[in-house]
Amino acid sequence: MDFARMFYTYLPISLALYMITRHLIHKLLNFPPTPFPVIPLIGHLYLLKKPLQKKLSNLSELYGPVFFLRLGSRPVLVVSSVSAAEECFTKNDINFANRPQFLYAKYLGYNYNSIVWGPYGDHWRNLRRIASIEILSSYRLQKLSQIRVDEVQTLMHKLFISCTENKYRTLHLKPVLSELMFNVMTRMIAGKRYFGENSSKSEEAKRFQEIIAESSVLVGASNTGDFLPIVRWFVFNKMEKKLKKLHMKRDELAQKWIDEFRDKISDDSAESEDKSMIEILLSLQQREPDYYTDETIKSLMLALLQAGVSTSVDTMEWAMAFLLNSPNVLKKAQTEIDNCVSQHRLIDEADVSELPYLQCIIRETMRMCPVAPFLVPHESSMDSTVCGFHVPRRTMLLVNVKSIQNDPNYWEDPEVFRPERFEGFDKANVGFKWMPFGLGRRGCPGEGLAMRIVGLALGSLIQCFDWDRMGKEMVDVTTGGGGLTAPMAQPLVAKYRPRTTMLNLLCQI
Numbered sequence: 001m002d003f004a005r006m007f008y009t010y011l012p013i014s015l016a017l018y019m020i021t022r023h024l025i026h027k028l029l030n031f032p033p034t035p036f037p038v039i040p041l042i043g044h045l046y047l048l049k050k051p052l053q054k055k056l057s058n059l060s061e062l063y064g065p066v067f068f069l070r071l072g073s074r075p076v077l078v079v080s081s082v083s084a085a086e087e088c089f090t091k092n093d094i095n096f097a098n099r100p101q102f103l104y105a106k107y108l109g110y111n112y113n114s115i116v117w118g119p120y121g122d123h124w125r126n127l128r129r130i131a132s133i134e135i136l137s138s139y140r141l142q143k144l145s146q147i148r149v150d151e152v153q154t155l156m157h158k159l160f161i162s163c164t165e166n167k168y169r170t171l172h173l174k175p176v177l178s179e180l181m182f183n184v185m186t187r188m189i190a191g192k193r194y195f196g197e198n199s200s201k202s203e204e205a206k207r208f209q210e211i212i213a214e215s216s217v218l219v220g221a222s223n224t225g226d227f228l229p230i231v232r233w234f235v236f237n238k239m240e241k242k243l244k245k246l247h248m249k250r251d252e253l254a255q256k257w258i259d260e261f262r263d264k265i266s267d268d269s270a271e272s273e274d275k276s277m278i279e280i281l282l283s284l285q286q287r288e289p290d291y292y293t294d295e296t297i298k299s300l301m302l303a304l305l306q307a308g309v310s311t312s313v314d315t316m317e318w319a320m321a322f323l324l325n326s327p328n329v330l331k332k333a334q335t336e337i338d339n340c341v342s343q344h345r346l347i348d349e350a351d352v353s354e355l356p357y358l359q360c361i362i363r364e365t366m367r368m369c370p371v372a373p374f375l376v377p378h379e380s381s382m383d384s385t386v387c388g389f390h391v392p393r394r395t396m397l398l399v400n401v402k403s404i405q406n407d408p409n410y411w412e413d414p415e416v417f418r419p420e421r422f423e424g425f426d427k428a429n430v431g432f433k434w435m436p437f438g439l440g441r442r443g444c445p446g447e448g449l450a451m452r453i454v455g456l457a458l459g460s461l462i463q464c465f466d467w468d469r470m471g472k473e474m475v476d477v478t479t480g481g482g483g484l485t486a487p488m489a490q491p492l493v494a495k496y497r498p499r500t501t502m503l504n505l506l507c508q509i
């Protein structure tokens with residue numbers, strides 16, 4: 001037999017033997033159930049068709065609430081039950097407090113030194129402390145609440161003046177909600193607004209908008225090189241080049257913010273109560289220049305901007321979609337606001353905590369469509385056990401939050417949008433059944449800010465305008481996105497007009 005014939009005869013047999021042996025060893029070592037076969041090099045990548053969340057839920061029905069995948073070179077644990085999630089974020093919380101090192105985190109996360117992508121350790125702990133205490137604490141958020149109120153009122157004014165007479169007008173919600181959120185965040189971070197009237201010098205605004213557009217394409221885009229290192233090593237990697245370029249643009253802009261503020265910073269601003277985030281960080285730098293380097297400050301500002309905007313925007317868009325499909329809920333929310341706030345003044349941030357039904361709507365939206373359906377991927381730093389199975393170190397953890405939050409074992413009629421189920425909500429009682437912000441050490445530090453701004457913006461839209469669907473058909477609530485994020489597949493378009501009872505007030509904004 002010549003070599004070529006031998007090769008073609010024995011290769012399939014050897015491959016099959018290799019895959020069977022591997023599967024048996026996997027079982028012997030008590031690893032979690034896993035689909036057969038694991039194909040050399042690509043592992044289970046062949047299984048991952050979009051939509052990813054649905055695919056992983058189907059696999060969980062076959063292999064159980066804790067199963068194992070090998071995505072190229074990466075071992076992955078997928079968890080879809082309350083008890084397994086609880087084990088990951090209680091007894092194994094420190095172990096899973098790492099993040100996988102994805103390529104975009106190398107460039108956009110300052111070489112894995114950002115709060116979102118940094119490994120668990122002293123540097124990350126310190127960034128979390130600064131973010132939670134100095135920037136996102138209730139006290140600090142309260143000091144900057146006027147920014148959020150201003151921006152929401154500006155949006156109400158913009159929507160109002162685009163309406164003529166009392167006719168319905170068409171609105172694409174995502175662009176206006178994104179502008180709102182970017183203005184809120186850039187004003188809170190650096191005292192600048194880049195969209196609409198009185199925005200920063202137009203050249204800089206244009207550059208900022210370009211960066212945002214490029215980031216939205218690259219962040220969250222799946223990169224084969226993250227799973228198949230061979231692609232990253234040997235193939236000319238276009239993605240890496242693009243990320244490097246984008247990082248340079250973002251870094252340049254953030255450096256400009258720092259330089260402008262450093263020139264302005266004075267003893268007065270150190271004392272001022274409503275300091276922007278950058279001023280707080282620069283005053284920390286004055287005290288400890290070796291630790292609070294420009295790079296640390298830039299990485300923190302950009303991470304908060306990145307983490308805070310699309311999550312809040314997508315949540316608001318989902319909430320509006322569900323309200324359009326449930327006119328009774330919309331009416332009930334309007335009545336609650338009219339009774340609590342009256343029609344003589346606009347809703348304020350402090351009102352949000354007095355509007356329980358509005359908060360139920362937001363929580364129900366996040367239950368049905370969490371914008372991070374698997375949280376942000378975690379990674380284990382040592383060997384451990386989850387639900388009795390062995391999980392090796394450096395395993396990526398995906399918690400299928402969307403599946404848990406829509407599981408009929410935990411939620412009655414999970415497919416029905418019913419905000420009332422959150423009446424009397426107590427986070428401690430709901431536990432791991434509802435975790436759109438994650439839980440444990442790596443849980444979202446921006447939850448307080450998110451609930452404030454989403455509540456204020458949504459409440460104002462409901463208070464000021466009547467809303468309707470474009471036609472008789474229900475709004476399509478299919479999920480889109482690359483897998484780890486979950487925006488609406490079809491951007492939301494709706495009809496709106498000012499409420500007659502609000503006309504006087506709207507004319508005065």
Ligand code: HEM
Pocket residue numbers: 115116117128131303304305307308309311312315371372375376377378436437438439441442443444445446447449450454
């Ligand atoms: C509706 C809005 C939001 C949702 C649904 C949301 C959700 C999440 C989720 C699921 C995670 C990952 C948790 C985990 O890995 O276990 C996360 C992390 C994070 N979020 Fe949010 N978030 C929102 C808004 C915000 C805002 C407004 C900010 C700040 C401005 C923020 C800052 C962060 C940061 C810094 C992290 C990384 C934490 C770490 O790795 O230590 N988020 N968020």
